[in-house]
Amino acid sequence: MVLTGAEIVIRCLQEEKVEFVFGYPGGSVLYIYDAMFKQDQFKHILVRHEQAAVHAADAYSRSSQRVGVAMVTSGPGVTNAVTGIATAYMDSIPLVVITGQVPTAYIGQDAFQECDTVGITRPCVKHNFLVKDVKDLAITIKKAFFLAKSGRPGPVLVDIPKDISNHKYEFEYPKSVSMRSYNPVIKGHTGQIKKALQLLLDAKRPMVYTGGGVILSDAAGKLTKLVKALGFPITNTLMGLGGYPATDKQFVGMLGLHGTYEANMAMQNCDVLLAIGARFDDRVIGNTAHFNEVQRKIIHIDIDPSSISKRVKVDVPIVGNVADVLDDLQKQLDAAEAKSDAKALAAWWTQIEAWRARNCLKYKPNSKVIMPQLVIEKLYQVTGGDAIITSDVGQHQMWAAQYYKFDKPRRWINSGGLGTMGFGLPAAMGAHFANPKATVACVTGEASIQMCIQELSTCKQYRLPIKIINLNNRYLGMVRQWQEMFHGNRYAESYVDALPDFVKLAEAYGHVGMHITKPQDVESAMQQAFTTHKNELVFMDFITDQTANVFPMIAAGKGLSEMILAEDL
Helix, strand or coil, rough: CEHHHHHHHHHHHHHHCCCCCEEEEHHHHHHHHHHHHHHCCCEEECCCCCHHHHHHHHHHHCCCCEEEEEEEEECCCHHHHHHHHHHHHHHHCCCEEEEEEECCCHCCCCCCCCHHHHHHHHHCCCCCEECCCCCHHHHHHHHHHHHHHHHCCCEEEEEEEEECEEEEEEECCCCCEECEEECCCCCCCCCHHHHHHHHHHHHHEEEEECHHHHHHCEEEEEEEHHHHHHHHCEECCCCCCCCCCCCCCCEEEEECCCHHHHHHHHHHHCEEEEEECCCHHHHHEECCHHHHHCEEEEEEEEHHHHHHHCCCCCCCEECCCCCCCCCHHHHHHHHHHCCCCCCCHHHHHHHHHHHHHCCCCCEEECCCCCCCCHHHHHHHHHCCCCCCCEEECCCCHHHHHHCCCCCCCCEEEECCCCCCCCCCCHHHHHHHCCCCCEEEEEEEEEEHHHHHHCCCHHHHHCCCCCEEEEEEEEEEEHHHHHHHHHHHCCCCCCEEEEEEEHCCCCCCCCCCEEEECCCHHHHHHHHHHHHHCCCCCCEEEEECCCCCCCCCCCCCCCEECCCCCCCHC
């Protein structure tokens, strides 16, 4: 079957059983869009900005276990998409991004809407390709999907010159692909797993620390089974929330910069640490030297060998897919004759409960002004803890992570590594397309939401019943908090002046807007949004306390046990 390059692209996407392509057309991809128009096996979602296309594809992937797909044109289409690509790269999200390029004869000639896509995106993709011959198109797209979802996942970009999309070649989609230089290890080393189990059973103060790798490898159920069998305390990173049920008593909360007192203290003072699908980044362990002051044995399970001993030296490295390694670890635990030290573990739990008794997330209620923590608590109650929550980046993100208890994986969709403002709304779009029957809410702030607010138009076009929870404190909240605490209350450019009327703005886009100013109205507004307006997008503008800060917190350069609690101020 002889097809044009554009038709080959479409057939490849069909062979990969793609459901949605999030994108924005332009000159260099018009042949591909024309071929897409002639088929009905997958749907194209027209966004209003290329950044949003990649964010939506990203969240579609995070909430569905599938590879997200985005398509943009050359030049500014690509450069607009880079923020979304970098966001996915930092959080190891499997994407295939198809970009248009100027005709091959024009490459390097500063042609209209030309940019060096491969060069620009090289630092923030798992891999990228420039297709220079139509005969290589099908195998390249097959490789792109394989690379995106195997090993440590990530975004893969395929750059297609316009003339290649119009050249013809016989189409045959490869059934499989192998790459000599790319063979990720899936199964963990049996001897290393045995060493790890022995350390765990000998531990007096054990701790389990898990990250986004548990979610990405669909290992939440296996993790829960193992942790329940061991009886150990467990903490999740921001990206790992939902990997273990947050309502379970063995869960000690999120750790890190704004983690709970009990999670950070247990992490710092344990004698054996089991790290699973996490990378010991700066927002998790704080000052590395401080973390290393306590002597502990560290077991680290990760599919990416470059992540092991990258920031913290580990004692038992286990390279492999998290789900497979947990399977083998569980089998060895079930077969083991030795058991952990019950007396020592009980004493350790007594200490943890003493730390937990500090109730580090308590805040002072206010009858006159809405506390942002209250909004998240009511969101949790009204949705029964069963919604998909997307967020932007800032204080609202941390409050959502602290006060919404995620019991299931793939319900918490946020930008962790890159910290991208503007992620929340297009992410909610992608999550809805992946889960059309689910309740989807976007927790945002008045600054973040304006980064991609044009996507309210996309939501109108596709009738997306997303609920937007805008915690409006009229400040760049996290910036203001740091300026208050570490820059002598000098609020340099953190005050957000000349805000729009969000209710009128939402209505202008054809949605429902609500303006909530009183604490006693928070729950009723939520109930109305999620019931009366169940099938509509509702923009809830909550006017919150301007002085509220996120606690606990760890100052820059400090360690896990050097937290600042609200009660300390």
